Structures are given as structure tokens and as C-alpha cells.
Amino acid sequence: MNPFSYKRASTPDAAIHAGMPHGAKFLGGGTNLVDLMKDGVERPTALVDVNHIGLDRVEAADGGVRIGASVKNSDLANHPLIVRDYPLLSQALLNGASAQLRNMATTAGNLLQRTRCYYFMDTAFPACNKREPGSGCAAIKGFNRIHAVLGQTDEGAASGLTCIATNPSDMNVALYALGATVEVQSAKGKRSIPIGEFHRLPGTTPEMDTNLRPGELITAVTLPAARFAKNSWYLKVRDRQSYAFALVSVAAGLEMDGDTIKSAGLAIGGVAHKPWHSADAEHALAGRPANAETFRKAAELAMAGAKGYEHNNFKIELAKQNIVRALTVAAKGVQA
Amino acid sequence: MSPCTEIEEIEPEEISSPLEKEISRRSFLAASSVISAGIAVGLPGTLIAEDAHVAGGPHMMDVTLSINNQARHVSIDTRTTLLDLLRENLDLTGSKKGCDHGQCGACTVLVDGRRVNSCLTLAVTAQGAEITTIEGLGAPGSLSAVQAAFLEHDGFQCGYCTPGQICSTTALIEEVKRGELSAVSFETGSTAGPAITDHEIKERMSGNVCRCGAYPNIVAAVRMLTGGVA
Numbered sequence: 001m002n003p004f005s006y007k008r009a010s011t012p013d014a015a016i017h018a019g020m021p022h023g024a025k026f027l028g029g030g031t032n033l034v035d036l037m038k039d040g041v042e043r044p045t046a047l048v049d050v051n052h053i054g055l056d057r058v059e060a061a062d063g064g065v066r067i068g069a070s071v072k073n074s075d076l077a078n079h080p081l082i083v084r085d086y087p088l089l090s091q092a093l094l095n096g097a098s099a100q101l102r103n104m105a106t107t108a109g110n111l112l113q114r115t116r117c118y119y120f121m122d123t124a125f126p127a128c129n130k131r132e133p134g135s136g137c138a139a140i141k142g143f144n145r146i147h148a149v150l151g152q153t154d155e156g157a158a159s160g161l162t163c164i165a166t167n168p169s170d171m172n173v174a175l176y177a178l179g180a181t182v183e184v185q186s187a188k189g190k191r192s193i194p195i196g197e198f199h200r201l202p203g204t205t206p207e208m209d210t211n212l213r214p215g216e217l218i219t220a221v222t223l224p225a226a227r228f229a230k231n232s233w234y235l236k237v238r239d240r241q242s243y244a245f246a247l248v249s250v251a252a253g254l255e256m257d258g259d260t261i262k263s264a265g266l267a268i269g270g271v272a273h274k275p276w277h278s279a280d281a282e283h284a285l286a287g288r289p290a291n292a293e294t295f296r297k298a299a300e301l302a303m304a305g306a307k308g309y310e311h312n313n314f315k316i317e318l319a320k321q322n323i324v325r326a327l328t329v330a331a332k333g334v335q336a
Numbered sequence: 337m338s339p340c341t342e343i344e345e346i347e348p349e350e351i352s353s354p355l356e357k358e359i360s361r362r363s364f365l366a367a368s369s370v371i372s373a374g375i376a377v378g379l380p381g382t383l384i385a386e387d388a389h390v391a392g393g394p395h396m397m398d399v400t401l402s403i404n405n406q407a408r409h410v411s412i413d414t415r416t417t418l419l420d421l422l423r424e425n426l427d428l429t430g431s432k433k434g435c436d437h438g439q440c441g442a443c444t445v446l447v448d449g450r451r452v453n454s455c456l457t458l459a460v461t462a463q464g465a466e467i468t469t470i471e472g473l474g475a476p477g478s479l480s481a482v483q484a485a486f487l488e489h490d491g492f493q494c495g496y497c498t499p500g501q502i503c504s505t506t507a508l509i510e511e512v513k514r515g516e517l518s519a520v521s522f523e524t525g526s527t528a529g530p531a532i533t534d535h536e537i538k539e540r541m542s543g544n545v546c547r548c549g550a551y552p553n554i555v556a557a558v559r560m561l562t563g564g565v566a
Contacts (some may be wrong), residue, residue: 003394006414006460027461034417034456035437047414049461074450078516083527090527094519098543099511100504101438103450104457234522242519242542 001037008049012185016217018048020187026050026217028070028109031101036114040123041131051106055219058082063225069108069218073171074099076107086223088232088253088265092174095236098243108218111172111182111198114209115165115273116146116245127157129206134160145311146245149319150303151201151272163206164309167199167274168245174234175221176267176275177251183220184212190219199274209273228253228265231333235326236269237318246270248319250326254290256333261285261294266327268302268319278302281323290331292324299323399463403428404472410459418462419443419454422469430470430499434545441544444500445469451507453543470499473506482506482561489557493548504544505558511540512562532564 006027009015019026023045027033036042055068058079065081076082077093097105119125119138127136139147141157147164155162172195180195199210212218231254238244249269255262264285268276281302288294299320306316394413401408401421408426419436422428422445434442436455443455446468474480479487482505492498512532520539521530530536537558538551546554559566 001415003392004414005395006397006458008461008463027458030458030461031438031453031456034458038436047458051461074516078514083517087522087527090517091519091522094517094522098438098441099508099518099540100441100444100451100453100543101456103447104452236519242539 001040002043002045004037004044005046006049007046008051009053012050012053012055012217012219015048015050015053016185016187016215018046019217020215021046024048026108028106029072029101029104030109031097031105032109032113036121039121041114041121050108050217061222064223067107067221067223069220070106072103073097073105073107073110074102077102085226085229086174086178088177088228088234088251089171089174089223091232091234092170092249092251095234095246095249096170107171107221110169111175111218111221112210112212113167113169113172116168117165118143118146120165129160129163130165130202131207133205133207136160137162137164139164140309143311144309146247146270147309147312148272149306149308149312149315150268150276151274152307153202153204153206154307161202161204161206163202163273165202165206165273166270167209167272168270169275170234170236170246170249170269172199173249173251173267173269173275175223176277177232177253177265178223178228179265181222181224182218183222184216185219186213186216188215192222195221196277201273206273227255227263228330231256231330232265233326233330235322235329237322248315248322250319250322251275252323252326252330254285254327254330256290256331259289261288261290261331264298264327266298266302266323268323271303271306271315271319276302278304280304285327290327292328295324295327296320298327397460399460401459401462401467402465403467404469405466412459414458414460416459417455418445418457418459418467421459422454428469428471431503432496432499434497434500439545440497440500441504442497442500444503444544446503446507449507449510451504451543468503470503473502480506482509482557485557485561486554489553489560491550491554491557492546493550497544497546497548501541501544501546501554504541505561508540508558509561532559532562534559534564534566537562537564 007018025044027047027049055070057068073093077090083090119128120130125138127138136158148166152164153161175195182193182198236246236249246269251267253265264282281298284298398411432442434440438453438456445454447465474483482502518539520536537555
């Protein structure tokens with residue numbers, strides 16, 4: 001691990017000021033950052049601890065809810081307001097990591113989780129465009145079981161652009177289905193970023209995971225008024241039953257009017273560089289009867305254009321079937 | 337050589353026992369060894385020394401941590417994890433290093449009563465919190481209920497993961513009392529006060545891996561403690 005200075009900030013302004021030096025990083029729970037620092041993937045020269053800056057509250061706001069950036073994943077998952085109105089978010093959070101890690105990990109840190117691509121996480125592999133832009137992609141011809149099938153940049157293993165990494169978060173998938181907004185603050189002021197514009201596809205800059213600008217601090221995540229409190233489901237498929245990253249996950253929320261779907265929220269995890277949110281699929285669900293035919297049509301639309309590789313081709317059909325399954329469970333209203 | 341070798345404990349609260357004097361001596365020796373590491377090419381520690389040289393040297397901080405209800409003043413490299421501090425400098429070797437990446441749970445300790453992975457916790461971030469390790473839960477002759485239950489149900493084989501399992505279970509019991517949920521609570525539709533079934537126990541304990549496979553007995557111990565039903 002490279003040496004770094006450590007400063008504990010007491011307010012967002014102090015954190016932003018302290019975070020100005022080049023090479024500084026904000027420290028939340030550290031479950032991902034410290035891990036990557038041990039492996040030399042992340043090498044910040046300064047850490048600014050943002051766990052004590054008064055952003056640890058979950059509160060009702062503007063008909064929805066405002067979640068402080070440093071709220072721990074376990075506290076968020078168990079908050080009465082979230083369990084009651086946004087069970088999809090609770091369920092997604094509780095499907096992630098372990099009890100120990102959820103006690104450490106924060107809302108903002110979870111938003112900023114980096115990919116678990118083996119080649120990104122191991123500096124012994126020289127080719128990784130996310131870690132070293134221009135170095136190539138070892139995953140595309142390597143062991144790519146956990147990699148992307150949608151929205152990836154695929155110009156060949158030697159290309160300086162190629163990246164088929166996935167976003168590993170469960171929480172993020174639920175936030176896409178729920179239509180969250182990320183509030184950020186910097187020395188230049190505050191701005192709000194719709195969740196769909198927060199994370200990036202690799203495009204021509206695979207080294208960039210998000211559209212956060214240098215010096216910006218995440219202060220909160222807000223959710224609009226709850227539509228899916230009664231009919232939602234988070235379905236995670238993984239290589240073991242607990243404590244593993246998703247091969248595919250589905251966050252499904254339905255606003256029901258009898259047996260008819262009034263509106264829907266749908267996002268897929270484990271398939272792309274960011275949670276895959278398909279407006280086409282959501283539109284195809286709205287106004288339709290909640291049945292297998294409707295759900296399969298939405299699944300086909302959500303996964304349209306998917307392209308797999310040697311070890312992850314299975315994800316495409318796996319995702320479709322689990323979209324149908326998640327929507328089916330959501331429609332039954334298990335949480336009602 | 338891990339960063340913890342650059343630690344030296346300062347102002348020990350009570351150096352009363354021969355053991356603590358020994359710890360203090362060892363800390364001094366550990367700190368001294370760093371000085372030679374830079375020139376002793378080929379010895380462990382060279383990597384750290386080079387690293388430090390390139391980036392301008394380690395950042396040392398004086399911190400006070402409350403560990404098992406005792407204030408400990410230490411001067412540490414900011415890179416030091418809580419686990420390394422406990423084991424290498426404070427001689428609290430009950431917490432174990434398994435994977436050092438938050439994947440096995442052997443390093444589990446309680447911070448303000450909540451279970452966390454001490455291997456991913458930078459020690460400097462734990463200032464102001466109450467840290468409880470396996471040494472703080474009980475002692476021979478005065479075992480905690482969790483320790484006694486693991487003994488009664490033979491919830492271990494080699495014992496390496498056991499301190500982490502016991503710390504984790506200690507926190508789990510409080511989580512259950514607070515009505516906290518798990519992913520299984522949703523699957524079984526029991527989000528309003530989940531019954532602690534074996535399914536729940538396995539999910540809630542999944543952050544603690546046991547390579548011997550003592551799981552059935554660990555589950556039995558936790559079941560007894562939580563009043564769960566198989």
C-alpha cells in the first residue's frame with residue numbers, strides 16, 4: 001500500500017476543501033477502496049474520512065426519501081421507512097456482501113464500487129484499460145464469466161478502448177429501478193444527477209466509472225414518492241447462495257391497478273458497466289396485464305442487442321428468465 | 337513485512353505485567369527494524385521502504401483507541417489496519433488474519449457493538465469508537481454465553497475462524513433483538529419480525545467462512561442462542 005495522509009472531516013465543506021489535493025480520495029466504509037489499495041490498484045496520496053460529516057440520516061423529503069451519503073448499508077436496509085416504502089432497496093442491500101461489510105459500507109461508497117473484473121483487480125495482469133488506459137483488455141479473450149453482455153466496448157483484446165467490466169453493486173440496481181437521484185457538492189456548488197446519468201458505459205473512457213467531476217462529494221441519494229411498495233422483487237443469481245457477486249440480478253417494481261400494470265421500474269445487474277435500465281421494457285409493461293407473455297416481451301426488450309463471450313453467453317438467457325421470474329413474484333405482491 | 341511493523345506504542349496506560357513490558361519491548365524492536373529494512377535488500381520490508389521512498393515516506397499519526405474498555409495510545413502509520421494493530425502491536429492475537437480482504441470473516445471484531453472486518457478497517461478511522469475483540473468478550477472461567485455455546489455444541493474444529501465466528505454471533509444476537517432483517521427474511525415473507533430458522537442463521541453468518549466445515553455445529557450453537565428453530 002502506498003503511503004497516504006489521513007484527515008477526518010467534520011463537515012461537507014471541510015471534506016471538499018480537504019479533498020482538493022490531486023490524488024486525494026474520500027473514504028467511506030473502505031470495504032472496496034482499502035481492499036484495492038492493498039493490491040496497489042488504488043493509490044491515493046491522501047484520504048479524507050467522510051464518515052463524520054453529518055450525512056448519516058434517512059428522512060422523508062418531498063414525498064419521497066433522502067438518504068445521507070454516509071448511511072451504512074445495514075442501517076439503510078433496516079430503516080423502517082425503507083422497509084415499508086422501498087422494500088426493493090432493502091432487499092437489494094441485504095443481498096449484497098456480508099453482515100460485516102454491510103455494517104461498514106456506505107451509500108455513497110456503494111454507488112462508487114469498482115468492478116470486480118479479475119484482470120482489473122490484479123496488477124499482475126498488464127492489460128486492463130480501466131486500470132491503465134491504452135493497455136488492452138485481458139478479459140475479452142480470458143476468463144470472462146462475470147463480464148458484460150450489454151453496453152460494452154468491444155474492439156478487440158489489444159484495443160485501448162475495449163472494456164467488458166460490470167458494475168458489481170446490488171444497491172445500484174435497485175436505485176435504477178426506483179428512479180433515484182444523486183446529490184453532489186463541490187467548491188463550485190451543488191448539483192443533482194439522475195441515477196441513469198451517474199454511472200457511465202465504458203465508451204472511449206473505460207477508466208471512468210461515473211460522471212462525478214474532480215472534487216465532487218456525494219452528499220445524498222434521493223428517491224421519488226414510492227410506487228412499488230406493494231409489488232417489488234430483487235432477484236439475485238450467483239454461484240453460491242450467499243455472499244457472492246451477482247452473475248445476473250433483477251430489480252423489478254410494479255405499480256398495479258388490479259391485474260393490470262400501471263407503471264414499472266426494471267433494472268438488470270451483472271450484465272453491463274452500469275445497472276442496465278431499459279425504458280423500452282418499462283413502457284412495454286405499462287398498461288398491460290401482468291402475465292407471462294407481457295413479462296417475456298419486456299425481458300426480450302431489456303436484453304435486446306446483448307452479446308456474450310466464451311464464458312458468459314449463458315447470462316443472456318439467464319437474465320431473460322430471471323426478469324420474468326422477478327416480475328412474476330413482484331406482481332404477486334409478496335410484500336403486501 | 338506489513339505496515340504494522342512501523343508502529344510503536346507510546347505512553348502505554350499501565351505497563352504492569354511482564355507481558356506488557358515484553359509487548360512494549362517488541363514494539364520498540366519492530367519500530368527499529370524499519371530503519372534497517374531500507375538497506376537490507378532482499379529482506380521482507382524492502383518493498384514497503386521503497387514504496388515509502390517513492391511517495392515521500394509514511395504518514396505517522398498519534399491516535400487513542402478504546403479497545404476492550406482500555407484506552408490505548410499508539411503512534412501508527414496511517415496504512416495500518418485495525419487487525420494488524422491488534423495482532424502485531426497490542427498482542428491481541430485472538431482476531432485472526434485469514435484472507436486480509438474481507439472475504440473470510442476471521443478478523444471480525446465489534447466496533448460500537450457492530451460486527452466489522454478489522455482487516456479492511458484502517459486503525460486511524462476507529463478513533464472515538466469502542467472496539468471489542470474476542471479477548472474482551474470473556475475469559476477462561478468466565479466465558480460469554482456465545483463462547484459457552486460454541487463449546488457445548490463443538491462449533492469448531494481447528495479453531496482458527498472461531499474468534500471471528502464468536503464475535504459475529506455476538507453481534508448477530510443483538511441484530512435479531514433489534515428486529516433486523518436478512519435477505520432470507522424477504523424470501524420467506526417474514527419481514528415483520530423474522531423467525532430465526534437455520535436458513536436465516538446460515539444467511540446471517542455467511543460472512544464467516546469455516547474451512548474445516550464445522551457449520552452444522554456452528555448453526556446449532558447460534559440456534560440455541562437465538563432460540564431459533566431448525
